[in-house]
Amino acid sequence: MIGAPSQGVVALSPARRGGMAAGGVGLQLGRPDGAPHGFDVVYPSGIDPQSEPGASHAIPLAARYVQTDPVVTPGEANGAIVFSIDYQ
Numbered sequence: 371m372i373g374a375p376s377q378g379v380v381a382l383s384p385a386r387r388g389g390m391a392a393g394g395v396g397l398q399l400g401r402p403d404g405a406p407h408g409f410d411v412v413y414p415s416g417i418d419p420q421s422e423p424g425a426s427h428a429i430p431l432a433a434r435y436v437q438t439d440p441v442v443t444p445g446e447a448n449g450a451i452v453f454s455i456d457y458q
Contacts, residue, residue, distance in 0.1 A: 372396045372438050376408040379436055385446045394439035397449035400432040407431065415455060429455075 372379045378399040385391040399407040407413070417427045435447060 371409060375410055376406065378406040378408050379438065380449055380451055382446075383448045383450060386448075390443075390445035392445040392447040393443035394437060394441050395435050395447060396438045397447075397451065398434050398436045399451050399453075400434060402430045402432055404432075417455075 379396040382391055401407050415429055
């Protein structure tokens with residue numbers, strides 16, 4: 371994580387096979403309205419546990435690159451965010 375958890379920004383993954391990773395950028399998880407999707411925050415999924423078995427559900431998320439340092443350097447800009455869905 372880079373910065374405050376409320377901003378939802380993670381560091382990029384290391385470059386693969388000797389390549390160079392980009393610098394000065396991170397990957398931000400966001401909501402469709404453009405607001406950051408903070409970490410360690412519970413958001414309602416909109417999934418109805420009483421829905422039809424086998425039904426598909428979309429959870430609207432977005433991702434974008436954000437500048438995290440004054441200087442941005444070129445390179446691979448890959449990242450991953452793992453999240454859990456828990457319903458009661």
